[in-house]
Structure formats: C-alpha cells, structure tokens
Amino acid sequence: MNTIQKELIKATVPILKSNGNDLITYFYQRMLKNNPELKNIFNMANQASGKQQHALTGAVLAYAENIENPGVLINVLKSIGNKHVSLNIAPEQYDIVGSHLIGSIKEVLGDLATVELIEAWTCAYQELAQIMISLEAEMYQKASNKKGGWKGWRNFIISKIVEESDEIKSFYLKPEDNKDIADFYPGQYISVSTFIPELGHKQPRQYSLSSASNNEFYRISVKKEKGINSTPNGIVSNTLHNKKEGDNIEVSAPAGVFYADPDSKTH
Numbered sequence: 001m002n003t004i005q006k007e008l009i010k011a012t013v014p015i016l017k018s019n020g021n022d023l024i025t026y027f028y029q030r031m032l033k034n035n036p037e038l039k040n041i042f043n044m045a046n047q048a049s050g051k052q053q054h055a056l057t058g059a060v061l062a063y064a065e066n067i068e069n070p071g072v073l074i075n076v077l078k079s080i081g082n083k084h085v086s087l088n089i090a091p092e093q094y095d096i097v098g099s100h101l102i103g104s105i106k107e108v109l110g111d112l113a114t115v116e117l118i119e120a121w122t123c124a125y126q127e128l129a130q131i132m133i134s135l136e137a138e139m140y141q142k143a144s145n146k147k148g149g150w151k152g153w154r155n156f157i158i159s160k161i162v163e164e165s166d167e168i169k170s171f172y173l174k175p176e177d178n179k180d181i182a183d184f185y186p187g188q189y190i191s192v193s194t195f196i197p198e199l200g201h202k203q204p205r206q207y208s209l210s211s212a213s214n215n216e217f218y219r220i221s222v223k224k225e226k227g228i229n230s231t232p233n234g235i236v237s238n239t240l241h242n243k244k245e246g247d248n249i250e251v252s253a254p255a256g257v258f259y260a261d262p263d264s265k266t267h
C-alpha cells in the first residue's frame with residue numbers, strides 16, 4: 001500500500017463514519033441476500049438489533065484510521081480471531097465479506113468513489129484480511145494440534161441437563177465419537193450451533209465453560225432470555241431450554257483469551 005493510497009483512505013474514513021448506518025445497512029443487506037448461507041453463522045438477533053453490524057464495519061474503519069501503524073490493534077485482532085475461530089470462519093469467506101464491503105463503500109461514497117479510491121480501500125481490506133487469516137490459521141492449528149483438540153464443528157450429545165434455577169439450566173456435553181476432548185482454562189468459552197426451526201437455519205452462540213476442565217464432558221449454564229414488551233425471546237437460549245437429554249448439538253473447541261493465570265498454584 002503506497003502513501004497516496006494511505007492518504008486517500010484516511011481522508012474518507014470520516015465520511016464513511018458519518019454515514020455509518022448507510023454503510024452498515026448496505027453491507028449486511030447485500031451480503032445476506034447474496035450469500036444467505038451466512039445466516040447460519042451470523043447472529044441474526046444482532047442483525048435485528050444492530051449490534052454486530054457495528055462490530056465488523058467498525059473494526060474495518062478502526063483499522064483504516066490506524067493504517068500507518070496497524071500494530072496497535074493486534075490485541076483487538078486476536079480477540080476477534082478467537083471469536084472467528086470459534087465460529088469456524090474460513091479464509092475464502094474473507095473474499096465474500098470484502099466484495100460486499102467494498103461494494104457498499106462505493107455506494108456510500110457515490111461520486112467520490114474514484115477508481116483510485118476504491119483500489120486503495122480494496123488494498124486496505126486485503127491487508128487487514130491477510131493479517132486476520134494468518135492469526136486465525138495459527139489459532140486453528142493450535143486448537144487442532146492439542147490433545148483432544150479439533151477444528152470447526154464437532155458433534156456432541158447432551159448427556160445430562162440440570163435445572164439450576166427457574167431460568168438457568170446446565171447442559172453436560174459429551175462428544176458423539178467418545179474420544180478425548182480438549183482441556184481449557186477458566187474464562188474460556190465454546191460456541192454451540194443448533195438448527196432453529198422458526199428461522200429455518202442454524203444459529204451459533206457462545207457459552208462460558210462452567211465446570212473445571214476434565215476429559216469427559218463440557219458443561220455450560222444457559223440463562224433463558226425472555227423478551228420484554230415487543231422484544232422477542234432469545235432464540236438460541238430458548239431452543240436450548242427445550243432440548244432433552246440425548247439430543248445432539250454442534251460444538252467448537254474451547255476458545256477465548258483467558259484472564260486467570262493458568263499456572264497459579266493458589267486455585
């Protein structure tokens with residue numbers, strides 16, 4: 001990326017930010033219309049309430065703002081990478097996101113979108129995508145190389161359900177293949193993915209591991225999210241609360257930056 005391109009990028013960030021909602025709306029509508037399979041992995045409730053929409057486009061704009069020194073964002077990118085790996089995001093999906101994002105930038109900028117400017121944004125996106133793809137490749141390798149580890153979604157059985165309170169149930173999850181499972185640190189989470197009949201597609205969500213690490217099962221404790229007034233009930237937590245022992249569910253390997261010291265002798 002050359003100096004002129006960097007200047008072009010920096011000059012257009014404020015315009016895109018001030019038209020943030022247009023950018024977000026164009027981007028997600030375009031992407032989910034052209035690639036409806038992505039509804040299986042994006043949080044559709046966040047789409048409705050606008051939460052994730054800010055996250056992805058916001059991170060791209062933050063990268064553009066720091067284009068001279070993207071290294072300052074490394075910890076943020078690692079945390080995003082953890083989330084992506086937990087959702088089994090693949091390198092080729094970066095091209096899909098990129099083409100819709102650049103297409104949306106073009107629409108928002110209108111007459112300002114010269115060939116040079118769009119080339120500069122394409123370059124910037126590709127640089128960011130490359131950093132993330134490399135970070136995530138390392139994470140995937142680490143996750144699958146460890147004992148009991150795996151990449152992507154693995155079939156698990158809900159072996160036991162314990163009602164902790166009116167609104168919280170714990171689910172004990174064992175791998176269908178009865179093989180080893182990866183250990184984890186306190187504070188780490190798994191993603192689970194399940195088919196949602198009302199939507200006609202799957203939805204993933206993250207849940208913190210709520211038991212000590214062991215080689216037999218993962219335990220998650222899920223609060224049943226009730227909607228208030230016109231807000232709908234939480235889609236995945238309610239689906240999980242309707243599950244029975246013996247049902248199956250897809251699980252990705254433990255992920256997430258952990259905050260407790262794994263070598264601490266005091267716990």
Ligand SMILES: Cc1cc2nc3c(=O)[nH]c(=O)nc-3n(C[C@H](O)[C@H](O)[C@H](O)COP(=O)(O)OP(=O)(O)OC[C@H]3O[C@@H](n4cnc5c(N)ncnc54)[C@H](O)[C@@H]3O)c2cc1C
Nearest residue numbers: 045048049205206207208221222223227232234235236237
């Ligand atoms: C790292 C991590 C760890 C987590 N650990 C746990 C855990 O241990 N236990 C746990 O219970 N949860 C945990 N969560 C939260 C969990 O991932 C889910 O977000 C939670 O279960 C709600 O998902 P849902 O599908 O039921 O709700 P969603 O359908 O995703 O809805 C989320 C909220 O938005 C509201 N909503 C839905 N649609 C709209 C709309 N159109 N407009 C306005 N509001 C709307 C819903 O009423 C609900 O309150 C964790 C999340 C993360 C990121």
Ligand code: HEM
Nearest residue numbers: 041042043046052055056059060080083089093094097129
């Ligand atoms: C350079 C490109 C990308 C950037 C900057 C980016 C940024 C982000 C950010 C900031 C989050 C929120 C992280 C968190 O909640 O901790 C996120 C989550 C997510 N990203 Fe990306 N992302 C990129 C590419 C992709 C691609 C290629 C896909 C797959 C098609 C993808 C799918 C997701 C999904 C499914 C989530 C979880 C969001 C949810 O459902 O709530 N992202 N991303």
